[in-house]
Amino acid sequence: MSLREMQSALAAVFTESDARERLATNANTFARKYGLDARDLQQLNALSSAAIATYVETLVRKRRGEAARYLPRTQRELGRGFVQAFDTWARSTTTPPGRHAALKDAVAFCRHARHDGTLLPKQREAVRSDLREAIAFVRRTWFVPRG
Amino acid sequence: MEAEGAFLGAGISLRRRHLADAIVHPEAVDFVEIVADHYFAGDARTRNELGAIRERFTVVPHGLDLSLGSAEGISDRYVRRLKSVIEAVDAPYWSEHVAFTHAGGRHIGHLAPLPMTFEALDVLAANIERVRKKIDRPLILENIACSFDIPYGDMDEPAFLANLVERTNCGLLLDVANLYYNALNRGLDPHAVLAAFPLDAVVQCHLAGGHRAKGEWIDSHAFPVPEAVWQLFEEVVRRAPRLRAALVERDENLPPYAELAAEAARARAIMTSARTIAMKRAS
Structure with missing residues (x-):
């Protein structure tokens, strides 16, 4: 082996x-x-497939916990709905590769959720606001000018 | 053994939401653990945060994604980032998991269990040796939470960890909640599992509370430390001669800082009481 x-x-x-x-x-x-x-x-x-399923759910939960650090307004506005929205989306996607996986997850979730017709306008605005913040964070930390 | 040293006491795993309160009331805990990965960005905000934490606390960085158990090796880039955080806070030691998080070009995003085999021990020992060449602070290794074992291992987890300690001279970070929930999920008696655990090598403990979902116990760090975990911790404290620190972890349903500090105070009281008894016996 x-x-x-x-x-x-x-x-x-x-x-x-x-x-x-x-x-x-x-x-x-x-x-x-x-x-x-x-x-x-x-x-x-x-x-067992049950053991794998439990692991996958734990992974989804972990991704949510990590990505949530970049989604304060979305969490506040969606309330309990955030867990369901994020988990449903995460189950159909894979963990992003490389560093800043949580930030990439947060950005990808926001890009998905901003078009979610079931969200209230106020909730969609919170998603957009977190997306703007996350992208600004990416620019601040990843694209540092050289020299 | 590495990471042996002075008594650190009781702390918490510091999350950003508690930072402001922790800075105002650093006296409430003896030390803090930070998730090293959360400070890799190296931007002004994270540097300032690390500086503020370092000024007030002894800090133990905790890595999540080094993937010490990866047969394809570890990332030098990740090690460099880890090293910068460890040095920025002048950590007495740091911790990582006995697990893998990367394989075949995939990032799992969560700690995955290793088969308890001699081959996995070889991989861990080689990766730890490689890290040690870059990071000169002592490393301690944590048992992970997982509801299943990879079948057909060469040994059980306590024997695997004892072998690992012997091969690497690393101390152990015993996550008491992980041990407790893993035992329950396998239909085992947690006290019997603890009895087989290499407690001589335990330097630090993690304490947390999980929950049950769909018939499985999940170490979600979402609830206060349950009484059963406190009881196991008391047993650890009595039987782990090198234990120097314990901390309370919470990642979901974050309570006020004072509530976590109160749980840390309970851990401190348990450790202090055991140390007093041990010192009386010694004298």
């Missing part, structure tokens, strides 16, 4: 609904894609 291949397969299963579906419906194709041998696959199959 190679830990590297196993971790790569696990990362896909934890972050991508497509990978979870492939593992459940066509395990051999999944194993070939990630270079897993029969024992690796046996190991992955021994993980």
